[in-house]
Amino acid sequence: MREAVSMRSLQRFVITLGLGLGLAATVNGAGTLTPKGSPDQPIQIRDHHLEVTLNNGFARSEVTQTFFNPNDKDLEAVYRFPLPKSASLSEVTMMLGEREIHGEVVEKEKAKTIYENEKYAGNDAGLATKNGYQSFDFQVHPVRAKSETQLRIVYYQPLEVDTGIGRFVYSLEEGGTDEVAASFWNPVNSKVEGAFSAAFELKSAWPVADVRVPGFEKEMVTDKLADGHYKVRVEKKDHSLTGDLVFYYRLAENLPGRVELIPFRKGESGPGTFMMVVTPGLDLKPLTGGADYVFVLDTSGSMQTKLRVLTDGVSRVLGKMQPRDRYRIVTFSNSAADLTIGWKQADEANVQETLRQIAGLQSGGSTNLYDGLTLAMKDLDDDRATSVILVTDGVTNTGVVDPVAFHKLTKSHDIRIFGFLLGNSANWPLMRTVCDASGGFYAGVSNADDILGQILQAKSKVLHECLHDAELSISGVKTFNTTGLLPGKIYRGQQLVMFGQYEGAGEAELVLKARMTGEDKVYRTKFRFPEKDEANPELERLWAMDQIEQFELRANTGVMPASESDSAIADLGVKYQLVTDQTSMLVLGDDAFARQGVERRNQQRVAIERSAQATRAAAPQPVSYRVDTAQQPFTPSAAPSHSSGGGGGAGALSPLSAVAIALFAALAFGLTGRSKQKNA
Amino acid sequence: MHTRKQRFVVTEGCPLLAGILLAVSLGLLTVAVQCIHGLPEALQWSRSDGVEWTWLTSHLCHWSWNHLGWDLFAFGLLSMLCLRLMPSRYAACLLVSSVLIPLEVQVHQPLIESYRGLSGLDTALMGMLVAALWRCSSDGHSWGPPQWLALVGGGSFLAKTLYELTTGDAVFVAAASEPFVTVISAHQVGFMSGFWVGIVRMRYEHGLECPNPKPMVIL
Numbered sequence: 009m010r011e012a013v014s015m016r017s018l019q020r021f022v023i024t025l026g027l028g029l030g031l032a033a034t035v036n037g038a039g040t041l042t043p044k045g046s047p048d049q050p051i052q053i054r055d056h057h058l059e060v061t062l063n064n065g066f067a068r069s070e071v072t073q074t075f076f077n078p079n080d081k082d083l084e085a086v087y088r089f090p091l092p093k094s095a096s097l098s099e100v101t102m103m104l105g106e107r108e109i110h111g112e113v114v115e116k117e118k119a120k121t122i123y124e125n126e127k128y129a130g131n132d133a134g135l136a137t138k139n140g141y142q143s144f145d146f147q148v149h150p151v152r153a154k155s156e157t158q159l160r161i162v163y164y165q166p167l168e169v170d171t172g173i174g175r176f177v178y179s180l181e182e183g184g185t186d187e188v189a190a191s192f193w194n195p196v197n198s199k200v201e202g203a204f205s206a207a208f209e210l211k212s213a214w215p216v217a218d219v220r221v222p223g224f225e226k227e228m229v230t231d232k233l234a235d236g237h238y239k240v241r242v243e244k245k246d247h248s249l250t251g252d253l254v255f256y257y258r259l260a261e262n263l264p265g266r267v268e269l270i271p272f273r274k275g276e277s278g279p280g281t282f283m284m285v286v287t288p289g290l291d292l293k294p295l296t297g298g299a300d301y302v303f304v305l306d307t308s309g310s311m312q313t314k315l316r317v318l319t320d321g322v323s324r325v326l327g328k329m330q331p332r333d334r335y336r337i338v339t340f341s342n343s344a345a346d347l348t349i350g351w352k353q354a355d356e357a358n359v360q361e362t363l364r365q366i367a368g369l370q371s372g373g374s375t376n377l378y379d380g381l382t383l384a385m386k387d388l389d390d391d392r393a394t395s396v397i398l399v400t401d402g403v404t405n406t407g408v409v410d411p412v413a414f415h416k417l418t419k420s421h422d423i424r425i426f427g428f429l430l431g432n433s434a435n436w437p438l439m440r441t442v443c444d445a446s447g448g449f450y451a452g453v454s455n456a457d458d459i460l461g462q463i464l465q466a467k468s469k470v471l472h473e474c475l476h477d478a479e480l481s482i483s484g485v486k487t488f489n490t491t492g493l494l495p496g497k498i499y500r501g502q503q504l505v506m507f508g509q510y511e512g513a514g515e516a517e518l519v520l521k522a523r524m525t526g527e528d529k530v531y532r533t534k535f536r537f538p539e540k541d542e543a544n545p546e547l548e549r550l551w552a553m554d555q556i557e558q559f560e561l562r563a564n565t566g567v568m569p570a571s572e573s574d575s576a577i578a579d580l581g582v583k584y585q586l587v588t589d590q591t592s593m594l595v596l597g598d599d600a601f602a603r604q605g606v607e608r609r610n611q612q613r614v615a616i617e618r619s620a621q622a623t624r625a626a627a628p629q630p631v632s633y634r635v636d637t638a639q640q641p642f643t644p645s646a647a648p649s650h651s652s653g654g655g656g657g658a659g660a661l662s663p664l665s666a667v668a669i670a671l672f673a674a675l676a677f678g679l680t681g682r683s684k685q686k687n688a
Numbered sequence: 689m690h691t692r693k694q695r696f697v698v699t700e701g702c703p704l705l706a707g708i709l710l711a712v713s714l715g716l717l718t719v720a721v722q723c724i725h726g727l728p729e730a731l732q733w734s735r736s737d738g739v740e741w742t743w744l745t746s747h748l749c750h751w752s753w754n755h756l757g758w759d760l761f762a763f764g765l766l767s768m769l770c771l772r773l774m775p776s777r778y779a780a781c782l783l784v785s786s787v788l789i790p791l792e793v794q795v796h797q798p799l800i801e802s803y804r805g806l807s808g809l810d811t812a813l814m815g816m817l818v819a820a821l822w823r824c825s826s827d828g829h830s831w832g833p834p835q836w837l838a839l840v841g842g843g844s845f846l847a848k849t850l851y852e853l854t855t856g857d858a859v860f861v862a863a864a865s866e867p868f869v870t871v872i873s874a875h876q877v878g879f880m881s882g883f884w885v886g887i888v889r890m891r892y893e894h895g896l897e898c899p900n901p902k903p904m905v906i907l
Contacts, residue, residue, distance in 0.1 A: 666762050
């Protein structure tokens with residue numbers, strides 16, 4: 009693919025897109041749900057506190073929320089919030105006055121039965137379930153009349169740094185695509201009556217240049233404790249849980265390419281778990297020349313408030329294309345339509361005509377993404393690189409909806425698909441299937457994002473060379489159940505995050521093989537898998553969550569039967585205590601767990617994790633997990649981590665060199681002094 | 689005819705005091721820059737900024753306190769010795785090397801986007817110290833222990849440079865555990881510029897006499 013759209017035009021597109029998203033009229037969010045027509049007053053959210061620790065390549069989020077039942081009778085509260093991507097929900101605690109009850113993960117059906125039994129018996133109970141890829145639902149019973157009940161949840165997510173920018177999203181905004189649910193649950197009470205607060209603690213082994221929480225600039229209190237250690241706090245009164253909270257951190261410029269290994273192993277027996285983060289320091293050059301672009305735009309009903317803005321954004325991009333580029337506009341709702349009727353050369357006359365056409369677009373109907381993509385892949389020119397830019401906010405609910413069919417469709421054409429998912433309800437598992445199969449990527453875009461920055465990062469990837477046929481391998485130590493070793497394409501600024509298990513300890517070699525503009529590239533480094541490292545027990549859950557996503561992907565692409573995948577996911581969910589589509593977290597008192605015969609696996613796991621977290625919190629410095637210091641695979645001069653594209657730094661003196669200088673200086677001092685004394 | 693005290697004030701005292709003031713100021717500035725959030729980013733030399741005055745300020749910026757600590761330690765030691773042996777050339781050494789180092793990076797290191805740190809100036813002072821030792825008279829002879837030490841210092845640096853040029857790996861740097869790329873040539877240019885400033889003979893000079901170990905006593 010070649011450079012076709014100027015940076016400025018893409019910026020305008022993105023700004024306009026972002027403004028439009030921000031202006032979307034109907035915004036729902038996380039909150040307690042009250043069925044439509046219920047005579048009861050909605051359960052209030054008294055306060056909402058978020059504590060996030062970003063450390064060692066993953067984030068730990070702890071949400072504490074107090075409900076208040078203003079009615080004269082006990083009620084069940086149902087609280088829903090959008091599911092953060094790749095989140096492993098691992099703790100749910102209910103605080104009922106002085107008493108705390110905790111959660112244990114069991115099979116979904118079993119959990120539901122036990123919850124219902126306990127509820128009808130009048131006992132305190134809670135249930136956390138995963139609603140597909142869209143949300144976590146928490147049922148709490150009872151919220152006593154005129155009383156408060158506190159709910160605390162903890163979940164973990166791996167962190168990704170793109171072109172030196174780390175991003176954490178606290179998802180609250182509902183995507184507005186589930187009309188059936190919206191018509192049943194109405195109104196959703198998302199308002200926090202009391203205090204809303206969010207506290208972020210960032211501990212990075214690499215220096216951090218800046219942190220940012222868009223939209224909370226006035227409320228944000230930042231405390232820089234060290235180069236890589238920040239504490240950021242925001243507080244608000246009468247806040248509504250209708251908007252996402254995005255925390256950005258920008259690493260210092262020109263960090264070297266690097267390999268980081270975060271291990272966890274209890275002892276010499278049993279397998280260890282690891283998370284490996286590879287940040288290639290590769291200088292990928294911009295692409296030049298003409299190319300073909302297909303804009304595939306969702307015009308379904310849920311896009312109503314965003315369509316005008318979306319089309320305006322596309323207009324601005326078209327207006328800035330190079331005459332040597334070609335484009336097509338495909339729209340889809342119930343079915344797909346080729347707005348431009350074939351390829352158009354991006355000259356002035358064609359662009360003006362297309363601008364008039366897209367100005368007349370109307371939204372409505374359902375979402376037939378398959379039809380849209382099928383049409384986009386027609387009449388491709390083998391001699392020209394083609395990219396599909398897909399913008400959608402929802403789920404595919406008409407026509408072909410089977411992910412296996414999407415996978416086959418994508419694989420049958422030589423194109424790259426770049427998906428931009430607006431809001432928190434978009435079907436990201438399907439988008440992952442489609443984009444991964446094409447060698448493209450997908451990016452979630454929140455209303456709270458710095459949309460410009462998000463798409464500039466994406467633009468940088470689309471308009472630069474990428475590494476092809478990338479393949480990682482680890483030798484020397486036996487590794488298994490690994491994911492992420494075959495990234496295929498590596499885009500500019502992209503960080504590779506891999507999970508796996510290992511057996512035994514010792515010296516291992518990591519080799520990254522890839523092709524860049526027809527040339528084979530091999531990068532290698534040696535490092536050591538430790539016999540014992542108990543600092544990060546949460547890695548087991550993150551690894552298990554990654555495995556679960558892989559099973560889902562295999563089922564989606566038809567590689568594995570769904571029944572087999574479901575069974576494997578249920579096993580992992582129970583073993584590692586994760587809420588999945590096959591497992592739920594049941595919150596009961598100790599006596600109820602004993603009565604129901606539920607093993608307290610999560611209690612043990614949480615105790616270990618909390619102990620490790622206390623140790624880490626007490627450590628003055630963030631631990632560096634860089635393992636390629638002895639043999640750096642990415643040469644310093646080609647190790648960009650930011651968009652600048654170059655390495656950089658200083659000579660730098662080590663303690664050893666400083667001692668050598670001190671010795672030399674002492675000798676010089678002694679010799680020159682003695683000489684003079686003799687002279688005198 | 690100047691008295692000994694007058695001669696010291698004119699030829700050594702003023703440059704020495706000015707040098708001490710300069711060294712202390714630079715040391716304090718580096719610490720201040722590191723303390724102020726965002727200032728290292730603003731004052732570093734950056735290729736994309738295209739601002740020439742950052743050639744001078746980039747040496748005051750550091751990537752981390754660890755980076756600053758060792759650089760400053762060496763700077764203090766070397767400054768003390770250079771001010772003792774060649775106070776009149778101390779400022780010139782810093783000025784020449786502070787310009788030449790970023791210039792070299794700009795011209796010959798196209799993949800390096802930015803530069804920070806005192807270590808380049810440290811090696812410049814090291815170069816001047818070697819030159820000063822080489823020129824130092826000892827017992828009225830032109831060859832003696834200072835020259836041997838100069839040979840050891842210069843030879844070590846030459847060996848380091850040859851090793852780095854051959855292998856591409858940096859010697860005596862902490863960059864492997866630090867968040868920046870090692871610019872090997874910064875040391876080479878720094879050393880050479882410092883050595884050149886120290887070794888060049890001015891017309892009025894007849895040699896360099898090793899100073900008294902307690903020069904301030906003369907005042």
